[in-house]
Amino acid sequence: MKQPLPVSFTFLLLIFFISQSQAQMVNGVPVEKLDLQYIQLSMGPGRNNKVVFVDIGQRQEDVIVSELRLKDEQGKAMRFNSLVDVLNLFYENGYEYVDSYGFSEKSAGIHLLKKRK
Numbered sequence: 001m002k003q004p005l006p007v008s009f010t011f012l013l014l015i016f017f018i019s020q021s022q023a024q025m026v027n028g029v030p031v032e033k034l035d036l037q038y039i040q041l042s043m044g045p046g047r048n049n050k051v052v053f054v055d056i057g058q059r060q061e062d063v064i065v066s067e068l069r070l071k072d073e074q075g076k077a078m079r080f081n082s083l084v085d086v087l088n089l090f091y092e093n094g095y096e097y098v099d100s101y102g103f104s105e106k107s108a109g110i111h112l113l114k115k116r117k
Contacts, residue, residue, distance in 0.1 A: 024078060024089060025071045026054045031093045039095065041086060041111040050108075051077045052086050083108065 024031040036056055044051035053068040069077040070086075080086045087097055095113040103109040 024093070025073065025075075026056055026068075031070075031090065034093075037115050038098075039090075039113050041090070041113065043080070043083060043086070043108045050080055050082075052080055083111065087111070087113075 026034065034056060040055040042053045042055070044053065052070040054070055055068065072078050080089075090113055091097075094116050096116050098112040098114045100109045100111045
């Protein structure tokens with residue numbers, strides 16, 4: 001007969017999994033709390049582990065490029081394997097894909113997302 005897990009062990013597992021979840025931040029604001037209808041995404045150069053830049057309508061002269069990066073709760077730039085990886089993250093946080101434009105040899109394009117209703 002299997003013994004149930006002790007309550008203390010179960011509690012420790014729960015704490016571990018909660019602490020492993022990361023809040024994605026843009027300009028210090030969690031993605032799920034962005035109160036914006038539209039946002040734009042672009043990906044930094046490189047084939048793997050790309051950095052994502054998020055345009056939430058900031059004035060260009062006031063923006064520090066590092067603040068446009070999608071960051072984890074420790075303030076480190078998050079890296080993604082592909083655009084689909086990023087789109088899935090934003091879908092989980094209430095956004096849907098609308099359109100893409102501006103593709104070139106040096107650019108993976110700009111991707112427009114809209115808040116789902």
